[in-house]
Amino acid sequence: MYERLKRLYQEGRASEAMLKNAVKRGWITDEEMQEIIASKKEPEVPVSTPESR
Structure with missing residues (x-):
């Protein structure tokens, strides 16, 4: 989950509210x-693959 x-x-x-609800439900x-x-908040770093070079 x-x-x-x-x-x-x-x-x-x-949303954050949905995440808080998931905590309450024990998920x-x-x-x-x-x-x-x-x-x-962290920028996602794309994974380099041989096909993308």
Whole structure:
């Protein structure tokens, strides 16, 4: 559930309120919620593949 919520939050399809609700339901921990929120603020580094060179 952590990975799904992280992806949805980064895509803008989940809000902080939704993450807080997920903590209340026991789907993720409070620490995981903080990691998800922090991950959106960090720029994603694209992975270089041989095909993209």
